[in-house]
Amino acid sequence: xxxxxxxxxxxxxxxxxxxxxxxxxxxxxxxxxxxxxxxxxxxxxxxxxxxxxxxxxxxxxxxxxxxxxxxxxxxxxxxxxxxxxxxxxxxxxxxxxxxxxxxxxxxxxxxxxxxxxxxxxxxxxxxxxxxxxxxxxxxxxxxxxxxxxxxxxxxxxxxxxxxxxxxxxxxxxxxxxxxxxxxxxxxxxxxxxxxxxxxxxxxxxxxxxxxxxxxxxxxxxxxxxxxxxxxxxxxxxxxxxxxxxxxxxxxxxxxxxxxxxxxxxxxxxxxxxxxxxxxxxxxxxxxxxxxxxxxxxxxxxxxxxxxxxxxxxxxxxxxxxxxxxxxxxxxxxxxxxxxxxxxxxxxxxxxxxxxxxxxxxxxxxxxxxxxxxxxxxxxxxxxxxxxxxxxxxxxxxxxxxxxxxxxxxxxxxxxxxxxxxxxxxxxxxxxxxxxxxxxxxxxxxxxxxxxxxxxxxxxxxxxxxxxxxxxxx
Numbered sequence: 056x057x058x059x060x061x062x063x064x065x066x067x068x069x070x071x072x073x074x075x076x077x078x079x080x081x082x083x084x085x086x087x088x089x090x091x092x093x094x095x096x097x098x099x100x101x102x103x104x105x106x107x108x109x110x111x112x113x114x115x116x117x118x119x120x121x122x123x124x125x126x127x128x129x130x131x132x133x134x135x136x137x138x139x140x141x142x143x144x145x146x147x148x149x150x151x152x153x154x155x156x157x158x159x160x161x162x163x164x165x166x167x168x169x170x171x172x173x174x175x176x177x178x179x180x181x182x183x184x185x186x187x188x189x190x191x192x193x194x195x196x197x198x199x200x201x202x203x204x205x206x207x208x209x210x211x212x213x214x215x216x217x218x219x220x221x222x223x224x225x226x227x228x229x230x231x232x233x234x235x236x237x238x239x240x241x242x243x244x245x246x247x248x249x250x251x252x253x254x255x256x257x258x259x260x261x262x263x264x265x266x267x268x269x270x271x272x273x274x275x276x277x278x279x280x281x282x283x284x285x286x287x288x289x290x291x292x293x294x295x296x297x298x299x300x301x302x303x304x305x306x307x308x309x310x311x312x313x314x315x316x317x318x319x320x321x322x323x324x325x326x327x328x329x330x331x332x333x334x335x336x337x338x339x340x341x342x343x344x345x346x347x348x349x350x351x352x353x354x355x356x357x358x359x360x361x362x363x364x365x366x367x368x369x370x371x372x373x374x375x376x377x378x379x380x381x382x383x384x385x386x387x388x389x390x391x392x393x394x395x396x397x398x399x400x401x402x403x404x405x406x407x408x409x410x411x412x413x414x415x416x417x418x419x420x421x422x423x424x425x426x427x428x429x430x431x432x433x434x435x436x437x438x439x440x441x442x443x444x445x446x447x448x449x450x451x452x453x454x455x456x457x458x459x460x461x462x463x464x465x466x467x468x469x470x471x472x473x474x475x476x477x478x479x480x481x482x483x484x485x486x487x488x489x490x491x492x493x494x495x496x497x498x499x500x501x502x503x504x505x506x507x508x509x510x511x512x513x514x515x516x517x518x519x520x521x522x523x524x525x526x527x528x
Contacts, residue, residue, distance in 0.1 A: 110122035340360045
């Protein structure tokens with residue numbers, strides 16, 4: 056079991072939400088259990104489980120049964136370590152199918168003298184979340200970018216609250232995912248005996264664990280180098296302005312080593328982890344690694360210079376793609392005061408930061424998920440490979456707390472605007488009868504129960520994390 060035994064000393068606080076994040080990656084599945092520490096405001100990790108992932112390719116589930124088995128093992132470990140019965144989870148989603156686009160539109164308020172409230176903003180986001188998208192896709196996040204009020208622009212989500220005006224312009228970053236990919240994840244989670252609360256974009260939650268608000272405000276680029284994909288999230292003025300998924304990461308580097316050195320896959324992975332470097336100039340031909348031969352065959356000798364040359368070529372390709380994504384934002388590089396933050400398992404490779412700096416011309420540092428968790432959390436969690444799982448817990452805790460503060464009314468899909476359309480402010484009536492018949496008024500969700508009596512039955516609103524389980528057809 057991966058979980059540290061000292062986690063058993065922690066027990067859930069009955070008055071604080073317990074949240075489970077499930078990171079279903081290409082190389083690993085991690086289940087993380089945590090809750091906010093009322094004294095510090097940080098997240099205390101109560102337990103976690105980690106197991107090998109065998110049914111995922113480049114961030115997408117391709118074998119539902121194998122993925123379900125891996126999920127079940129990771130959750131069992133996390134449950135045993137935290138002393139919490141786990142029945143529902145927040146799940147990260149990534150992969151090549153993720154798309155990001157900008158939606159700009161305007162509307163006229165019925166009462167221009169009324170103060171713009173947080174509730175009104177959330178209703179607008181809910182309406183946008185039902186916007187028409189391409190067939191086979193679902194909106195998973197609606198992220199406000201900028202607003203204009205009666206012709207004056209440049210307002211943020213926080214600054215528009217409290218203002219008055221009639222003509223409102225709004226711009227959102229719309230994140231969509233393929234419904235087939237979502238359904239495969241959902242089926243895997245349900246096959247493992249769990250209730251999926253909602254999907255959350257992995258680069259978004261990784262940022263929650265390794266960045267703070269000052270980083271996002273200054274302008275920063277998060278690059279999560281995983282096993283199957285490299286995820287990019289670009290923040291400017293505290294807002295996620297662009298996200299992208301690059302289908303190149305750790306696994307393809309291992310495959311290059313396997314072919315280039317003519318060795319077994321497990322040997323290639325071990326070479327990459329133990330001796331890999333992204334900078335050939337820092338390695339020597341005189342440094343040799345001996346790989347045992349098969350069934351009495353002679354050992355194969357590989358120079359670290361040769362190994363670094365193979366790795367370096369692919370790492371250069373990855374960061375050339377990252378540079379293209381940065382260019383797509385059409386922002387001057389000097390506006391990214393926070394530079395680039397690398398996280399994910401691939402970020403631990405030797406000299407990868409130097410290669411990133413060379414290709415992007417931005418200062419680069421390693422992002423470790425320890426700033427937002429309590430000091431008494433296990434020391435081994437201060438590792439980039441846990442950034443997504445910890446971020447899922449942080450995001451989930453915040454969502455549950457926000458859900459208790461604000462009550463929202465659902466909006467009918469047929470009155471939602473098309474992308475780019477100017478529409479009047481809708482009255483937000485109840486759903487039509489035909490939709491009510493398809494979706495029950497009250498959904499039964501799982502609950503977290505501490506072995507021995509702890510129970511948390513907080514219900515969660517689907518608007519927070521997108522269009523989830525019951526809505527995937």
